[in-house]
Amino acid sequence: MKRYIDTHTHIYDADFASDIEDVIYRAQNEGVFSCILPGIDMESHPRLIQLASDRPDFTYPATGLHPTSVNSEWEKELSFVTERAKEKRYVAIGEIGMDGYWSRDYIEEQSIVFEKQIELAASLSLPVIIHSRDATEEIFSVLEKTRHLGLEGVFHAFSGSPETYRRIRTYGNFLIGIGGVITYKNSKLPATLAEIPIEHLLLETDAPWLTPVPYRGKRNEPSFIKHIAAKIAEAKHCSIDEVAEVTTDNAIKLFKLKI
Numbered sequence: 001m002k003r004y005i006d007t008h009t010h011i012y013d014a015d016f017a018s019d020i021e022d023v024i025y026r027a028q029n030e031g032v033f034s035c036i037l038p039g040i041d042m043e044s045h046p047r048l049i050q051l052a053s054d055r056p057d058f059t060y061p062a063t064g065l066h067p068t069s070v071n072s073e074w075e076k077e078l079s080f081v082t083e084r085a086k087e088k089r090y091v092a093i094g095e096i097g098m099d100g101y102w103s104r105d106y107i108e109e110q111s112i113v114f115e116k117q118i119e120l121a122a123s124l125s126l127p128v129i130i131h132s133r134d135a136t137e138e139i140f141s142v143l144e145k146t147r148h149l150g151l152e153g154v155f156h157a158f159s160g161s162p163e164t165y166r167r168i169r170t171y172g173n174f175l176i177g178i179g180g181v182i183t184y185k186n187s188k189l190p191a192t193l194a195e196i197p198i199e200h201l202l203l204e205t206d207a208p209w210l211t212p213v214p215y216r217g218k219r220n221e222p223s224f225i226k227h228i229a230a231k232i233a234e235a236k237h238c239s240i241d242e243v244a245e246v247t248t249d250n251a252i253k254l255f256k257l258k259i
């Protein structure tokens with residue numbers, strides 16, 4: 001039986017309210033034995049923590065303010081994350097980062113919030129889960145400033161070039177989160193993966209979003225992770241077993257999971 005960890009999934013989302021137990025059952029049947037739940041904002045936090053409390057056997061919570069939730073209330077949101085992080089139950093600060101795709105209205109504030117959450121993670125020796133979309137240079141200028149903190153973390157939903165990967169590695173011990181995008185027809189990720197060792201990869205679904213082929217268009221869920229693993233195995237010319245084993249090991253080490 002292959003053993004996977006879905007290192008980025010939002011199965012606490014309202015989309016799963018009616019069938020979460022079935023979703024977890026299907027995931028476990030496919031070998032997914034654990035999930036990391038990244039935070040978004042104060043509004044969604046109670047659902048995340050409810051699931052983490054209901055299913056401590058299957059989930060690990062993270063806390064963070066997502067860049068697309070940065071608005072005029074950002075200071076309140078940020079102190080909420082700071083308070084939560086002190087509770088010591090979280091395995092990471094995330095997801096944090098910058099997003100210039102949906103809106104650039106609060107891009108300056110996004111940069112401030114990102115930097116402050118990196119400092120928070122460093123002060124607690126926690127890894128970070130980074131969301132980077134249409135803001136690569138802005139993200140890099142924050143990471144340039146915080147390089148001395150010796151950060152660890154993951155660039156989630158990576159779809160960059162080999163050059164971007166190499167630059168990311170200069171900012172700390174960052175792994176690369178690979179999700180459903182690798183299965184899309186015109187994805188350049190399979191070619192890029194030739195230059196990234198499996199020891200630097202994590203598997204993730206980002207459910208309910210970014211559904212892999214052959215389920216594209218439907219709601220995503222952790223049991224679909226095998227399609228991502230299969231595509232990585234093809235790109236790396238190795239077995240799915242090896243992808244499962246090494247990426248699971250990478251996740252256990254990065255998030256210091258007690259398994």
Ligand code: NI
Pocket residue numbers: 008010038095206
């Ligand atoms: Ni996410």
